Amino acid sequence: MPPQLNARVIELPLRHAWTISRGTSTSKRNVLVELRSGGHVGFGEAAPNVRYGESAETVLEALSRLEPVLDGDLRCFRELSEALQEALPGNGAAKAALDIALHDLAGKALGAPLYRLLGLNPQRMPITSFSIGIDEPETLARKVREAEPYPVLKVKLGAERVREVFGAVRAATSKVVRVDANEAWGPQEALEHIEWLATQGVELVEQPLPAADVEGAKWLRARSPLPLVADEALLRASDVPRLAEGYHGINVKLQKAGGIREALRTIDVARACGLKVMIGCMVETSVGIAAAAHLGPLADWLDLDGNLLLSEDPFIGHPVVEGRIQLGEGNGLGVVPRAAA
Ligand SMILES: [Mg+2]
Incomplete structure (x- = not known):
C-alpha cells in the first residue's frame, strides 16, 4: 500500500525582521509534509525560495506530481529518493520535503536515528x-x-x-x-x-x-x-x-x-x-x-x-x-x- 501523504502550508513569523542584500521579510511560508506508513509518521518540510522561483504554491503543485513516485517499497528509501530527483526538474524544496519525510520514516521503521542509518x-x-x-x-x-x-x-x-x-x-x-x-x-x-x-x-x-x-x-x-x-x-x-x-x-x-x-x-x-x-x-x-x-x-x-x-x-x-x-x-x-x- 502506498504511504499516505499530507501537505499543508505553515505561516512562520520571525522574531526579527530579516534583511539580506536581496530584501526584507517578517515571516516565512513553508510547506509541512507528513508521510504515513506502517503505523509511523515521517515529517518533512519544504522552505521554498523566491531566488529559485519557488513559493508554497509551486511546492504544493510539485508535491502532487511527485506523490506517485512514493508508491514503492519504503525500505528501499534510497531508490525512492533517487526516483524523486529524476521525476521533475528543479523544485528542490518540494523534493527535499518528501526526501526528508522518507528518511524520517525509514529511521522510525528501523528503530534508529538518521545519523546511525548514515x-x-x-x-x-x-x-x-x-x-x-x-x-x-x-x-x-x-x-x-x-x-x-x-x-x-x-x-x-x-x-x-x-x-x-x-x-x-x-x-x-x-x-x-x-x-x-x-x-x-x-x-x-x-x-x-x-x-x-x-x-x-x-x-x-x-x-x-x-x-x-x-x-x-x-x-x-x-x-x-x-x-x-x-x-x-x-x-x-x-x-x-x-x-x-x-x-x-x-x-x-x-x-x-x-x-x-x-x-x-x-x-x-x-x-x-x-x-x-x-x-x-x-x-x-x-x-x-x-x-x-x-x-x-x-x-x-x-x-x-x-x-x-x-x-x-x-x-x-x-x-x-x-x-x-x-x-x-x-x-x-x-x-x-x-x-x-
Ligand atoms: Mg548564504
Whole structure:
C-alpha cells in the first residue's frame, strides 16, 4: 500500500525582521509534509525560495506530481529518493520535503536515528553559526547581545554600508564572525571589502559575487586572503566541479539540493574536488534543521540556525549547547510536534 501523504502550508513569523542584500521579510511560508506508513509518521518540510522561483504554491503543485513516485517499497528509501530527483526538474524544496519525510520514516521503521542509518558520529558535530541580518547599528548591537549563547556569528552584508554594518557587530563582540554578501558585490569592490574583513577577525566570506559571475569568481579566488564559499552558485552535485576554480568551499542546503540523498552526493563530489563543505539552511522549523543536522558530522562549517530565527517553532527539535546541536537517540529525525508534547 502506498504511504499516505499530507501537505499543508505553515505561516512562520520571525522574531526579527530579516534583511539580506536581496530584501526584507517578517515571516516565512513553508510547506509541512507528513508521510504515513506502517503505523509511523515521517515529517518533512519544504522552505521554498523566491531566488529559485519557488513559493508554497509551486511546492504544493510539485508535491502532487511527485506523490506517485512514493508508491514503492519504503525500505528501499534510497531508490525512492533517487526516483524523486529524476521525476521533475528543479523544485528542490518540494523534493527535499518528501526526501526528508522518507528518511524520517525509514529511521522510525528501523528503530534508529538518521545519523546511525548514515553511519555518522554525532560527536563530530561542528559548531553552528548564528545569523545576524542587516540592520541599524543599535539594533545590531542588541542582536549580538541576544546571540550570547552562540560562539560563532554569521553577518549578512549588502552593497552599501559594509564597514558600518560589520563595524557595529565587531564593536559589540570579539567572536569568530563569518560574512555572507548574498551576491551583492562586483569583483573589484569584493576584493577591497574582503581585504578589510581579513583584518577584522573574519573566518570566511560566502557568495561575494553574483552566482553567474564565473570568471569574476576565478579572479577573486586567486587574490582573496579569506576562504570563499559558494551558496547561490550551488544547487546540486553536478554544479560542484565548475565551482572548484572559483571558490574554496560550498554551502550545501537540503532545500536547494532536493533532500538528503542529493546533499550527500554533493558533499562527496565536493570532497573529490578538494573543496571545503558548509551545511546551511533556509528559515525552517526544527524538521528541516534536524534533517540537515544529521549530516552535520560531514561538514567543516555548520550554519543551522533557521529554527532559532522563528518566534514560534511548531516542532521540538534538538538543543544547541555552546553552539553544538545535540542529536540524541530519537529515531529518524528525532523531532516531535510541539502540540503532541
Ligand atoms: Mg548564504
